[in-house]
Amino acid sequence: MTAGETQEPATATPATATPAAAATATATAETNATRPPSDGRGLSLHLGTELRIAAPGEPGTGLVVVRPDLCDTSGALRAGVLFTLADNVGGHFGAVSAYPDWVVTADLSLRVLRPATTGTVHATGALLRKGRTTVVVEVELSDELGREVARAIVTSTVLTPSFDVTGMLAGRPRQPSDPPPISDGPPLFDWLGILSAADWSWAEMVITEPLRNPWGILHGGAASLLVEAAALGRAQRALGSEHPSRVGSMVLRYLNPNRVGPLRAGAEIVGLRHGIDGRPDAAQVRIDVRDTGAGNRQTIAATVTVESSRPIEEREQGTHE
Amino acid sequence: MTRAPYPPPVHMLHQLGIAFDPPADGRVSLRLPITPDLCSATGALRPGVAATLIDVAGGRLSVPAVAPDWVATADLSVSMTGRVDRGSLVAHGHIVRAGRTAVVVEVDLEDDLGARVGSGSMSFTVLPRRDTNLRLEEVEPGLVAWGASRQPDIAYLDFAGVEVVDSAAGIVQIACDPKVRNSFQALQGGMVCTLADIAAETAGSMALQRPAATVSLETWFLAPGKVGPVRATGRLLVADSERARAVVRVELRDLGTDDRLVSVTLATVSAGTVSR
Numbered sequence: 001m002t003a004g005e006t007q008e009p010a011t012a013t014p015a016t017a018t019p020a021a022a023a024t025a026t027a028t029a030e031t032n033a034t035r036p037p038s039d040g041r042g043l044s045l046h047l048g049t050e051l052r053i054a055a056p057g058e059p060g061t062g063l064v065v066v067r068p069d070l071c072d073t074s075g076a077l078r079a080g081v082l083f084t085l086a087d088n089v090g091g092h093f094g095a096v097s098a099y100p101d102w103v104v105t106a107d108l109s110l111r112v113l114r115p116a117t118t119g120t121v122h123a124t125g126a127l128l129r130k131g132r133t134t135v136v137v138e139v140e141l142s143d144e145l146g147r148e149v150a151r152a153i154v155t156s157t158v159l160t161p162s163f164d165v166t167g168m169l170a171g172r173p174r175q176p177s178d179p180p181p182i183s184d185g186p187p188l189f190d191w192l193g194i195l196s197a198a199d200w201s202w203a204e205m206v207i208t209e210p211l212r213n214p215w216g217i218l219h220g221g222a223a224s225l226l227v228e229a230a231a232l233g234r235a236q237r238a239l240g241s242e243h244p245s246r247v248g249s250m251v252l253r254y255l256n257p258n259r260v261g262p263l264r265a266g267a268e269i270v271g272l273r274h275g276i277d278g279r280p281d282a283a284q285v286r287i288d289v290r291d292t293g294a295g296n297r298q299t300i301a302a303t304v305t306v307e308s309s310r311p312i313e314e315r316e317q318g319t320h321e
Numbered sequence: 322m323t324r325a326p327y328p329p330p331v332h333m334l335h336q337l338g339i340a341f342d343p344p345a346d347g348r349v350s351l352r353l354p355i356t357p358d359l360c361s362a363t364g365a366l367r368p369g370v371a372a373t374l375i376d377v378a379g380g381r382l383s384v385p386a387v388a389p390d391w392v393a394t395a396d397l398s399v400s401m402t403g404r405v406d407r408g409s410l411v412a413h414g415h416i417v418r419a420g421r422t423a424v425v426v427e428v429d430l431e432d433d434l435g436a437r438v439g440s441g442s443m444s445f446t447v448l449p450r451r452d453t454n455l456r457l458e459e460v461e462p463g464l465v466a467w468g469a470s471r472q473p474d475i476a477y478l479d480f481a482g483v484e485v486v487d488s489a490a491g492i493v494q495i496a497c498d499p500k501v502r503n504s505f506q507a508l509q510g511g512m513v514c515t516l517a518d519i520a521a522e523t524a525g526s527m528a529l530q531r532p533a534a535t536v537s538l539e540t541w542f543l544a545p546g547k548v549g550p551v552r553a554t555g556r557l558l559v560a561d562s563e564r565a566r567a568v569v570r571v572e573l574r575d576l577g578t579d580d581r582l583v584s585v586t587l588a589t590v591s592a593g594t595v596s597r
Binding site: 106107109111113114128129131133134136138148151153155157248249251253255256270271272273274275276281284286298301303305307310 | 395396398400402403417418420422423425427429437438439440442444446447448536537539541543544558559564565566568570582585587589591592593
C-alpha cells in the first residue's frame with residue numbers, strides 16, 4: 001500500500017544485547033499482544049481518538065479526551081497522541097481531497113504549543129495544497145477553551161489505489177459493540193510495550209495486531225509514540241534537569257513501511273540549546289527507526305526537539321560562559 | 322537550446338560565496354563563509370541563511386538521484402543548536418532515501434572546527450522531466466566556488482532587496498528579481514526561508530519584549546513565487562515568557578499572483594543563548 005516498497009540490503013545491525021539482559025523493561029511486549037486481532041482500529045480504540053465526519057465527501061474533524069494514562073509525568077497529553085489525532089484528521093482530509101485516488105502520509109510535523117492537561121482536544125484541518133502527487137494539510141488542535149495546544153502539517157503522497165476508496169472515506173467510527181474506552185490503563189509507553197537500552201541510546205517496540213492499520217502496517221501514530229519515548233529518554237539524560245521534559249516539536253519522515261518488527265529507534269543528540277540563564281533547556285534529537293525484522297531497513301527519519309519545563313532564571317545576558 | 326548559465330553572475334548564491342565539491346556516493350559537503358550581515362541582531366548566523374546552504378545541498382543530491390526525472394522541494398527544516406558567528410558554516414548532506422515518488426535528504430551543520438552546530442532535512446517530490454529543467458550536464462562539473470562576482474560592499478539582505486514593510490507586525494517582502502530566483506525562475510527556496518526567518522524573528526521579539534532570534538524553522542513549499550513582490554507575514558502562535566520562547570507561523574504570498582500562498586513556515590524564536 002505504501003509508496004516505494006523496495007527490497008533493500010540489510011545494513012549493519014545495531015547493538016545486539018537482548019532487551020531482557022541490557023534494557024530497562026518498562027513493560028512486556030505481551031501487554032497488548034494478548035488483545036484480539038483488530039480491523040485497524042486498535043490504536044484509535046485504545047487512545048479514544050475519534051474522527052467525526054458530518055457528510056460523505058467532507059473532511060472530518062477529530063477529538064481525543066485527555067486521560068491520565070495518555071499523559072506524561074507532568075500531566076500533559078503526550079505529543080504522540082496529538083500526532084495520532086493530527087494524522088487521522090490530516091490523512092482523511094488528504095484522502096477526501098485526492099478522491100478517487102488515495103493517499104499515504106509521507107511526512108508529518110507537529111509543534112506542541114501548550115500542554116493539554118484536561119478535557120477534550122479538538123482537531124480541524126485546512127487544505128494548504130492539492131497537487132497531482134502530494135496533498136498538504138494543516139491541522140489545528142485546540143483545547144476546550146479554544147486555546148491552540150498544537151499545530152501539525154501533514155504531507156501525503158497521492159497514489160492510484162487498487163481498491164474503491166469510497167468506503168474508507170466514511171471513516172471507521174466507534175461501534176456499539178466496541179469495548180468502552182478504558183479509564184485506568186497502564187501508562188501509554190507501557191501499553192505499547194516499549195523497551196529501552198539503559199542509556200536510552202535506543203528504544204524498541206514489537207508490532208502487535210492492535211497497532212497495525214488495515215493494510216497490516218504499523219499506524220504512524222504508534223511509530224510517533226516510539227519516537228517520542230526514544231527522544232525523551234535520551235534528552236532527559238542530556239538535559240540533566242530534575243524538571244520533566246517534553247516534546248516541543250517532532251518531524252517524522254516515513255521512508256518505508258513498518259511491517260515486521262520489532263522496531264528499533266536509535267537516538268542521537270544533535271545539540272543542546274541554552275536559556276538566557278545559560279543553562280541547557282532544550283535538546284535536539286535525531287531518531288532513526290529501523291525494522292529489525294525486515295533486513296534492518298530504515299523506515300523513519302525523525303527529528304525531535306525536547307524542551308525542559310524548567311523556568312529560566314533572569315540574569316544579565318552575556319555573562320554566561 | 323542555449324540557456325543562460327545558472328546561477329547568473331549577479332545572484333544570491335554568488336553573493337553568499339558558497340563553495341563545494343561535486344557530490345559523490347550520495348553525499349556532498351558545502352562551505353559558506355560567515356559575514357556579519359548574515360547574522361541576526363543576536364549576532365548568530367540566521368537559520369534562514371543556513372537553510373539556503375541546505376537547499377543547495379538537497380538540490381545537488383536529489384537531482385542526480387532521480388535523473389532523468391526532476392524534483393520539486395516539498396519541505397525543508399533547519400535547527401540551530403550551536404552558535405556560529407564567524408569562520409564558515411559547513412554542511413554535510415546525504416541521501417536517506419531516493420524512492421520512486423520522493424527523496425529525503427539529511428544535512429549536518431558544523432563550524433570550522435568540526436563541532437556540530439545544527440541539522441537540517443528536506444523532502445522532495447519526484448516529477449516527470451520537462452524541457453525547461455536543467456540537464457545534468459548543464460550543472461557545473463568539478464569544484465564549484467560561487468562568489469567571483471560577489472559585491473563585498475553591500476549587505477546580503479540589501480543585495481537581495483529584502484524590505485521591511487511593517488516591523489511591528491512582522492511583515493517583510495522582496496521583489497522577485499532574477500538575483501533571487503532559482504533555475505526554474507521561482508523565488509529560491511533558501512530566500513523563502515530567510516524571509517520567513519526575519520518575519521518570525523520580528524513577531525517573536527515583539528511578543529517576548531526582548532531581542533530574540535529564530536533558532537529553528539520548517540518550511541513547506543506550496544507554490545512557486547513567480548511574479549512578486551513576495552510578502553512574508555508572521556503570526557504569533559504562542560509566547561512563553563517563562564522560557565523566553567515563541568512559536569510563529571509565517572505565510573509567504575505572491576502579491577503579483579492574486580496573493581497566491583507560496584509557503585507556510587513554523588518557526589521557534591528564542592531569546593536564549595544558542596551558545597558556543
